[in-house]
Amino acid sequence: xxxxxxxxxxxxxxxxxANLPCNHSTISGNEYVYWYRQxxxxxxxxxxHGLKNNETNEMASLIIxxxxxxxxxxxxxxxxxxxxxxxxxxxxxxxGQNFVFGPGTRLSVLP
Amino acid sequence: EAQxxxxxxxxxxxxxxxxxxxxxxNMNHEYMxxxxxxxxxxxxxxxxxxxxxxxxxxxxxxxYKVSRKEKRNFPLILESPSPNQTSLYFCASSLVSxxSYEQYFGPGTRLTVT
Numbered sequence: 001x002x003x004x005x006x007x008x009x010x011x012x013x014x015x016x017x018a019n020l021p022c023n024h025s026t027i028s029g030n031e032y033v034y035w036y037r038q039x040x041x042x043x044x045x046x047x048x049h050g051l052k053n054n055e056t057n058e059m060a061s062l063i064i065x066x067x068x069x070x071x072x073x074x075x076x077x078x079x080x081x082x083x084x085x086x087x088x089x090x091x092x093x094x095x096g097q098n099f100v101f102g103p104g105t106r107l108s109v110l111p
Numbered sequence: 112e113a114q115x116x117x118x119x120x121x122x123x124x125x126x127x128x129x130x131x132x133x134x135x136x137n138m139n140h141e142y143m144x145x146x147x148x149x150x151x152x153x154x155x156x157x158x159x160x161x162x163x164x165x166x167x168x169x170x171x172x173x174x175y176k177v178s179r180k181e182k183r184n185f186p187l188i189l190e191s192p193s194p195n196q197t198s199l200y201f202c203a204s205s206l207v208s209x210x211s212y213e214q215y216f217g218p219g220t221r222l223t224v225t
Contacts, residue, residue, distance in 0.1 A: 044201070095207055
């Protein structure tokens with residue numbers, strides 16, 4: 001599985017867009033980009049995933065660069081409840097061996 | 112309500128006293144997995160199971176056992192707990208399918224071994 005690199009922490013003002021970057025320069029052609037988040041020691045929560053195209057759902061948008069070596073998770077209007085650790089994971093499948101969550105990015109949404 | 116449940120949520124025990132953390136899901140998922148989370152290390156996979164009677168090691172299996180006798184249950188067994196197994200444990204489940212993109216996580220079990 002491709003490795004990912006994320007900044008350890010970020011701040012965002014409440015109501016503004018939060019843009020969380022992820023580098024995955026060794027991603028393979030059949031690997032998806034998955035994003036999860038973990039709010040204060042709760043179980044991680046799936047947010048979104050994508051392969052090549054940009055994706056949007058009710059929680060967030062995912063922008064993947066054309067060369068697929070990096071991506072950005074966008075929370076369009078961050079709220080205090082979005083304060084969490086965000087994990088970027090690159091894998092072929094969403095299950096199976098060695099499914100590891102790295103340190104992630106700790107997002108603090110400030111009032 | 113679709114969910115993954117874990118019991119107990121909190122446990123303090125002593126070195127060497129066997130314990131079991133239960134995990135159950137009501138979504139008919141084939142895949143189940145156990146993770147441990149330690150400060151600064153993210154979540155690391157302990158064991159996983161692709162279906163009933165099929166289990167395999169993850170990244171950090173030493174000191175743990177699992178079983179998958181029923182589809183809905185995936186207990187984590189610590190035969191002889193040690194202080195380095197003090198951690199926050201999560202169980203997760205998922206469909207095994209090309210259209211499956213989400214793991215569902217339980218609320219966590221905080222284990223302290225003294």
